[in-house]
Amino acid sequence: MKIKVNENFSNIADSYLFSDINKKIKAYKEKNPNADVIRLGIGDVTLPLSSVVIDALTKASLEMGNKDTFRGYPPEYGYDFLKEAILNYYKRFDVNLSMDSIFASDGAKSDLGNIVDILGDNDVYIPNPVYPVYLDSNIMSGRRVHFINGSKENNFLPMPNVNYKTGVYYLCSPNNPCGAVYNYEQLKEWVKFAKFTGSLIIFDSAYEAFIKDRNLPHSIYEIEGAKECAIEICSFSKQAGFTGLRCGYTIVPEELMCGDYSINKLWKRRQATKFNGVSYPVQRAAEAALSDTGIKECQKNIEYYMENAHALSKLFDEKGIYYTGGKSSPYIWFKCPNNMDSWSFFEFLLKEANVVGTPGVGFGTQGEGYFRITSFGTHEKTKEAIERLRKIL
Amino acid sequence: MKIKVNENFSNIADSYLFSDINKKIKAYKEKNPNADVIRLGIGDVTLPLSSVVIDALTKASLEMGNKDTFRGYPPEYGYDFLKEAILNYYKRFDVNLSMDSIFASDGAKSDLGNIVDILGDNDVYIPNPVYPVYLDSNIMSGRRVHFINGSKENNFLPMPNVNYKTGVYYLCSPNNPCGAVYNYEQLKEWVKFAKFTGSLIIFDSAYEAFIKDRNLPHSIYEIEGAKECAIEICSFSKQAGFTGLRCGYTIVPEELMCGDYSINKLWKRRQATKFNGVSYPVQRAAEAALSDTGIKECQKNIEYYMENAHALSKLFDEKGIYYTGGKSSPYIWFKCPNNMDSWSFFEFLLKEANVVGTPGVGFGTQGEGYFRITSFGTHEKTKEAIERLRKIL
Incomplete structure (x- = not known):
């Protein structure tokens, strides 16, 4: 060819x-x-998988075989029942989300890879070491990548630096592979830096459910002002063992604006065009994983x-x-x-x-x-x- | 920002x-x-959904709740059991596929949208009228789009034209929304044109299961030489009623080469980086849909x-x-x-x-x-x- x-x-x-x-x-x-x-x-x-999850999964599977309960195309951004469950889950961290800011997907990896679709030719800052998808998906789209270095000196939790410019910053906390977790003060500093430079933070919180220390944030939205500078990508993979079922979600607050562009609207358009929603039984399983039991x-x-x-x-x-x-x-x-x-x-x-x-x-x-x-x-x-x-x- | x-x-x-x-x-x-x-x-x-599909779906769902049968991350390109079922399905049309050319996904819409990731700045030719995803995903990535017009004169089955240049051509047969289906002679002409101009055909066969006329091709690979110029994207949505379960597949033959670039390898890399495979119970359901029953x-x-x-x-x-x-x-x-x-x-x-x-x-x-x-x-x-x-x- x-x-x-x-x-x-x-x-x-x-x-x-x-x-x-x-x-x-x-x-x-x-x-x-x-x-x-x-x-x-x-x-x-x-x-x-836990028994309440299996019950919900099999029940919803059976619904698909009955003409009165069969469901066709799911909503592109997720069923309201799942978005509501996610919204309620975030209340545990005192974070209030809007329904329109929540996007269910087939996993955090897809969202982390696809988010580049809505972004322009920015400088991109990626932790080193880190989960390789951030780097590879940005190289694939020809972006200028800079590294923000983890080391023994910063306990593998790199912080903003005067040499860093306006750009897209990936943060992963708890970190894969280092297991290090940003505390409130550190995330406050990142949010302050992002707002000062007009940068976007892409916050990967896939491992948040492993945080037991009450002094550590689960979500970047626990920091004031983060809704104006951060997208958060999370997943049921590690929280509820869904690696084989495939379900994740991304939070794109309506407050995220670039001039006249609403990042929320861009992501809505991207997902409505290139994605057809998450499997119905899997969404019911995810809903069950977020119930109290x-x-x-x-x-x-x-x-x-x-x-x-x-x-x-x-x-x-x-x-x-x-x-x-x-x-x-x-x-x-x-x-x-x-x-x-x-x-x-x-x-x-x-x-x-x-x-x-x-x-x-x-x-x-x-x-x-x-x-x-x-x-x-x-x-x-x-x-x-x-x-x-x-x-x- | x-x-x-x-x-x-x-x-x-x-x-x-x-x-x-x-x-x-x-x-x-x-x-x-x-x-x-x-x-x-x-x-x-x-x-x-049919009862064999529901049985497979619920059985696999239950497996996920047992430590001896639980499965984590699925293979990025699909389980072998599903790829084999697809390979066997194509034998019905006398098409021999290799296992490595088959990529399971969460639906044809995702693949049709994401395929632009591996392509460069080509002229893109899109039928008019047609399913809007081809156009929107190419405009999103800044491609030069040309229309290949359907009309009463060509029975809404546009054919190659001397003015058309090397590029990426989308064909949809049976067509959405027109319901028109290319016959063997017409597809032969498209394959000949693609090979002559060095073009790539993206063939959307999502509605192939509705073809009853034995004189109409289900797959572009029924045409000799198509493996050197065509990607085929298909789905369980319409064939087996999977719109709510989400499963599709894309065929990228190893014969597809652009100079030294293997399109198959590019797609493998794209999927391995930005996709984590299809839900295990859904893959079992899809396998069941392709059994004889x-x-x-x-x-x-x-x-x-x-x-x-x-x-x-x-x-x-x-x-x-x-x-x-x-x-x-x-x-x-x-x-x-x-x-x-x-x-x-x-x-x-x-x-x-x-x-x-x-x-x-x-x-x-x-x-x-x-x-x-x-x-x-x-x-x-x-x-x-x-x-x-x-x-x-």
């Missing part, structure tokens, strides 16, 4: 992180067929994971190894001992303890020398991994 | 088609509270709708009114009598017969003077509407 393709795609680094990890594990197992390798690299939930049941799963996180944290405390996360996040991000680089430590851990994690450098250059382990395994496997780690760290 | 938005959005015409229709119906009903208004404008399916049950619903379409067609035959569709499509597209324009006919129909349809001009300037009615109503309502139409046409 002689048509033109989007050549920005050639500027995206091919990511082989997880396939490289799998290759290395496979090679190791071939050489050591009896090795009992424990995976602490899992970024996906492992516990089944649903929240309680989903929190039980989160507590299960957090027991792992706390046990892992204790080990690093005991060993005096620098780490972030593990308190209000399923992730623990630690400094590789003996100044090892991320991949050397990966090999060391696999060989000496038969434990697998994720090299920090896979999430950005600032992750070099760091390592991520997660708490989504079983209690038994995690305990066993801790015993092995204790011996070699 | 001082960031830049995507200003191409201001070039999209705000579509008030369906809200204008609803306003007019509401105003009419307020003046005539006893009027029994019949809606023949429905573009959505109305019959419930599933296809039979889904076809029963289609036959129900087609009885309406045939009854409506007969009326237009009887009255000698020019129309397309109604044979291998749920849509009937007809010339408004007495050279009325689309909206005048809408008012006339509402007032004189209490029947509602869709003004053709709402699908493009070439639709002026035409009107769309659909066969998604009940037999009873459709029969009653036909009696009323018989009196006034």
